[in-house]
Amino acid sequence: MAVTDEPPSQEMRGLYPFLYPDQDHLRSVLAEAQRSTEAKAAEIVRLRRHIADLDGDRLIACAQEMATRFASGGRLFTFGNGGSSTDAQEVATAFLHPAHPGRPLPALALTSDVAVVTALSNDVGFDVVFARQLAALARPGDIALGLSTSGGSANVVHAFREAARLGMLTVGLAGDRGGRLAELGLLDHLFVVPSPSVHRIQEAQTTLYHVLRELTQHALGASLPA
């Protein structure tokens, strides 16, 4: 099916800016689906490049500090809600069991133990599910990495407060304008993906934590992936 020649920039002003009343046939919907795919693929490529310019030096600084912590026996604790909980899991797995050549590094996702998460939620409240685990498990030389697309998740904010109190290295991944995580002013490193789209924010955060892992391994002396 032919794709129209309209520039993709026109397609990015909203989620479904292309549902015009005269386009009610399957053929049109297919064409619009294709065009939306092309626009969004171009958008995330641009957003990644923008982040490389925006955050490159800060990513290096963060990775070097993470490497220092790991080299001194520090461990990584990761947390987030919903889709971000799966990112927290991905980060923990990527550090602990790297697909690339590199040292396995101790990492734990605080979302993976359903018994702990539901017990804390039921007995105390959902806001403390990560903070209380950090209070029990973490030491001053450890690293806390939390993800929130809005930057406003209360349990992520509570976790960072606890992490800062413990003297952990704190690394936050947020989106849009950073929300409460940006207002807190207590994070050692905060990377904010400048996009209004939750989906693009998550995609760019995936790149951010992959690059952080790669640079951390590099700082620890591992070779780069081929």
Place this chain on the structure above:
Amino acid sequence: MSVATTMQLALRDAFHRRDAPGHALARDSTRIAAACRDMAGRFRRGGKLIVFGNGGAGADAAHIAVEFLHPVIVGKRALPALALSNDAATVTAIGVREGLAETFAHQLASWAGPHDIALGVSRDGRCPNVLRALRTARDLGLLTVALLGGTGPDPAPDGGAHADADHLLLARTADPDVVKEIHVTTYHLLWELTHLFLDHPDGPADDPAEDSAENAAEDTTRDTRAHPRPAPPPEPPCGDTCVTCSDQATPVTVVRLLHGGLALADTGTGTEEISVALVDATVGDTVLVHAGEAIAVVTKGAHHHGRH
């Protein structure tokens, strides 16, 4: 070279490595659109989405399931989705007794209905349990979608994913990190564009796999006998809030029952299409609706027609 210089080079290399596969995704727009059209057709018939993957791809399976079940965009209908890799107890039990290769196929055979969608994620395209589950899914008449990665025309020469997936979506890079990043954009698009087709009144009811499954009636019967699949009814939630996200649910009155577990409902300000797949609702009933899904019957109405 100083450490600072090599770190700068590593950073530049890392971001550069993502450009080409990122652009390549746009070239798959036809395949992605076709997959979403067929997925919408299955959801419209009352099918559910079953997702599976290993390691980080298992985390992707969970992300995909929550994306469909509890959309980030307010007002989008909750669609039934299940990640097989979430069930660590069952996965490890099957793995230790029958071997890891049997994990997802075994769960799928027990859960699957013929209108369902199987979505397998494998970053190198070679995971034996993902490929085996896709084959089982195809045998059972499911729509099969494979989210794979790798380079070259044939990323999985020893695997049957090419033969066993109705829709093969490939992230064109050998770097598993970058494969994941392309996959995240791909499944965000799968969700968004599936809703685009669902929202469209003239969307398709059929897809090629559905036709072939109906034509292969003997195979389906055999498979049903081999894997008896009683469908347990979902437990009806109660109360006036959504049990999964605590958002307020809205009471509406069912005006007409439609095919595929859908219904037209009077919202007080107009008529909307909702899903009544989870409740036993008839015309005249007042039901609580959250994200387009009726989650409970509040009052039984005067009319008690059967579904038609």
